[in-house]
Amino acid sequence: MPELPEVEALRDFLDDRVTGRTVERVTPVAISVLKTYEPQPSALEGRTVTGVSRHGKFLDLDAGGLHLVVHLARAGWLRWRDSVPAAPPRPGKGPLALRLSLTGPEQGGEGGGFDLTEAGTRKRLAVYCVDDPAQVPGIERLGPDPLADDFTREAFAGLVRGQRHRIKGLLRDQSVIAGVGNAYSDEILHAARLSPFKIASELSEEEVTGLYDALRSTLKDAVERSRGLAAGKLKSEKKTGLRVHGRKGQPCPVCGDVVREVSFSDSSLQYCPTCQTGGKPLADRRMSRLLK
Known part of the structure; x- marks a missing residue:
């Protein structure tokens, strides 16, 4: 299971690659991955990513005030793609749960994207689309971050x-x-x-x-x-x-x-x-x- 150090490294990795880019498409492949239904993930499309943050083991992609929050759980992972296939992924028995593609900093630029995948049969990977990360139950109940400056x-x-x-x-x-x-x-x-x-x-x-x-x-x-x-x-x-x-x-x-x-x-x-x-x-x- 990814823990604080790996999620922090993923945050750095993503922040360098997605901030300032525009969300082109969000494609849920496994319906079980979505834990919220309003706003729809498609509401992120056309929005510019303003940053990526971490809350405990949660990743938080901020797209103009709308947040895509991800918890990778035990067997989930994020796989970066420098180039995203044009054809939409097909739902099936594979590990792919959700795909997000980006345009570049310029209109029509190549932006890459990422896949969220989950191995095994116990599906616990969770994705939330929310106006405020505090709306995610797991974030709302979090204790203090042990690497925060005020964690004395x-x-x-x-x-x-x-x-x-x-x-x-x-x-x-x-x-x-x-x-x-x-x-x-x-x-x-x-x-x-x-x-x-x-x-x-x-x-x-x-x-x-x-x-x-x-x-x-x-x-x-x-x-x-x-x-x-x-x-x-x-x-x-x-x-x-x-x-x-x-x-x-x-x-x-x-x-x-x-x-x-x-x-x-x-x-x-x-x-x-x-x-x-x-x-x-x-x-x-x-x-x-x-x-x-």
């Missing part, structure tokens, strides 16, 4: 104090902190040397500081690694930059211990026992509700 150590401490939730689940809760998902929460906890099962309210002041620093540095480093990369290379960059997530059975790059895994009904987490749990393996509670 004290602001973070205020979010975790008194919380009787495991810190892994709290980091992933979009209403608490926007943009962190399964992969980067594993990376953050490894950098902070904390068990994913640690209860947030039991963190010491020193641990709160360490977790805050790990949160900011892990995300900033990932953003910098992704900055300037083409959209098609972001997935591989994410994988190569991960230290424990997705690396079950491999040596921890810090201490050399074997990275272990806890599996759940629809996801898993990875951690290093030596770095995070005092050398003790965590119980693999497959039916745990930790991540729900």
Whole structure:
């Protein structure tokens, strides 16, 4: 699933390519992708893109006050096209969900465009056409952005104090902190040397500081690694930059211990026992509700 660093890199990538260009055509291919019905996506056609922004894991393309908001979910992706086929795409069983084509900065210029695709059978890719991004339920409930200038150590401490939730689940809760998902929460906890099962309210002041620093540095480093990369290379960059997530059975790059895994009904987490749990393996509670 694309998380804050990849979505921020996509925002940079798109902003460079679409700002100042005119939306020529918006073609939904999979009806399930559309989560709003008024205004229609066709209302974007003929409008000039004024910028691209990010809200947590949401991409927001602003076309003269009308917004195309995208959440890529677990298996969605954005594929840039320097040249968009003239023939409209046909609905079918392929991964294409929506296509947007652009004209150039000049009248009739070549503008390229992008496809939104989604692999697999569980269709969760979501597209909204709204007058205000706050009309999107997922954006309206977002917590603070962890890379914002006003996201201080004290602001973070205020979010975790008194919380009787495991810190892994709290980091992933979009209403608490926007943009962190399964992969980067594993990376953050490894950098902070904390068990994913640690209860947030039991963190010491020193641990709160360490977790805050790990949160900011892990995300900033990932953003910098992704900055300037083409959209098609972001997935591989994410994988190569991960230290424990997705690396079950491999040596921890810090201490050399074997990275272990806890599996759940629809996801898993990875951690290093030596770095995070005092050398003790965590119980693999497959039916745990930790991540729900």
